[in-house]
Amino acid sequence: xxxxxxxxxxxxxxxxxxxxxAGFSGEYxxxxxxxxxxxxxxxxxxxxxxxxxxxGFPDSGTWTSSTLSGWGGNFVVDGKTLRWYxxxxxxxxxxxxxxxxKNDVPGMGGFDEWNVSNxxxxxxxxxxxxxxxGCRSHQPKHFGSPAHSPLGRR
Amino acid sequence: xxxxRxxxxxxxxxxxxxxxxxxxxxAGFSGEYxxxxxxxxxxxxxxxxxxxxxxxxxxxDFPDSGTWQAQGDPYWGGNFVVDGNVLRWYxxxxxxxxxxxxxxxxxxxxxxxxxxxxWFVSAPxxxxxxxxxxxxxxGCRSHLPRHFGxxxx
Numbered sequence: 266x267x268x269x270x271x272x273x274x275x276x277x278x279x280x281x282x283x284x285x286x287a288g289f290s291g292e293y294x295x296x297x298x299x300x301x302x303x304x305x306x307x308x309x310x311x312x313x314x315x316x317x318x319x320x321g322f323p324d325s326g327t328w329t330s331s332t333l334s335g336w337g338g339n340f341v342v343d344g345k346t347l348r349w350y351x352x353x354x355x356x357x358x359x360x361x362x363x364x365x366x367k368n369d370v371p372g373m374g375g376f377d378e379w380n381v382s383n384x385x386x387x388x389x390x391x392x393x394x395x396x397x398x399g400c401r402s403h404q405p406k407h408f409g410s411p412a413h414s415p416l417g418r419r
Numbered sequence: 420x421x422x423x424r425x426x427x428x429x430x431x432x433x434x435x436x437x438x439x440x441x442x443x444x445x446a447g448f449s450g451e452y453x454x455x456x457x458x459x460x461x462x463x464x465x466x467x468x469x470x471x472x473x474x475x476x477x478x479x480d481f482p483d484s485g486t487w488q489a490q491g492d493p494y495w496g497g498n499f500v501v502d503g504n505v506l507r508w509y510x511x512x513x514x515x516x517x518x519x520x521x522x523x524x525x526x527x528x529x530x531x532x533x534x535x536x537x538w539f540v541s542a543p544x545x546x547x548x549x550x551x552x553x554x555x556x557x558g559c560r561s562h563l564p565r566h567f568g569x570x571x572x
Contacts, residue, residue, distance in 0.1 A: 300481070319547050320459060320549065320550050321459050335543070338544075339547050341536070341547075341550045343534055343552065348536055350518070352540060361509055377498075377509050377520065379497075379509060381515055381540055384493075384496035388479045388500075391500045391502065
């Protein structure tokens with residue numbers, strides 16, 4: 266009984282001390298590999314902010330780019346997949362991307378960039394991409410549990 | 420293998436040369452598929468739609484690529500690319516005010532489960548409509564599916 270009470274009190278303390286949002290967030294460098302041959306064509310710095318309020322997904326939020334003005338959107342962590350999507354160029358173009366998550370780190374994935382219009386639409390760029398933690402001298406924030414953070418694995 | 424599939428395979432093997440000469444220029448992914456939508460973090464089954472994929476082979480140099488269109492809605496459609504073992508497809512609906520993007524992992528030349536996002540087009544911040552998983556089931560009701568990849572598979 267005492268053990269139970271102690272555990273209950275401890276649990277309450279843990280709950281009150283837990284961060285409100287402990288999911289995916291931080292700065293990442295997106296490295297593009299374009300076309301069917303996956304040639305490396307560019308990098309952009311993307312910042313993910315966890316809000317936990319995208320359509321009931323507890324691990325979700327928004328993203329924006331510090332290197333490409335006006336580029337941003339939403340993300341959801343859905344099981345073992347990070348999906349993120351948004352617009353650029355004053356919403357005349359769209360980007361959709363996904364990354365498979367392994368060991369709490371987003372790995373390789375795919376992306377498409379295209380001009381928004383009625384069908385038929387016009388493709389701009391399609392290929393694969395990966396998210397590398399951090400942007401130049403910036404330190405990345407954690408993905409998932411801090412114990413499994415990319416920073417901790419370096 | 421069902422008798423129908425077995426017969427088709429045997430026929431294909433016997434008439435291989437004729438099949439090769441009659442093959443379309445673009446022999447990749449195409450045909451009718453039913454998308455079954457599973458929404459939200461709990462992945463509740465919420466809808467299904469009939470889609471037609473048409474291989475054109477001309478999307479950003481991807482040899483296996485083309486367009487897709489929802490049956491019964493001429494304003495819901497877009498592009499697709501087969502990129503390695505992943506089918507990615509994306510497009511617009513509702514007079515281009517709404518975007519949908521999808522991916523499906525390909526296994527044994529068949530597109531399996533994947534994810535999707537449905538959202539309103541605007542400058543950031545954007546508004547989500549639906550996010551979740553989905554799968555593509557060959558064919559729509561009584562329609563027979565077309566092939567994915569090599570017809571003998």
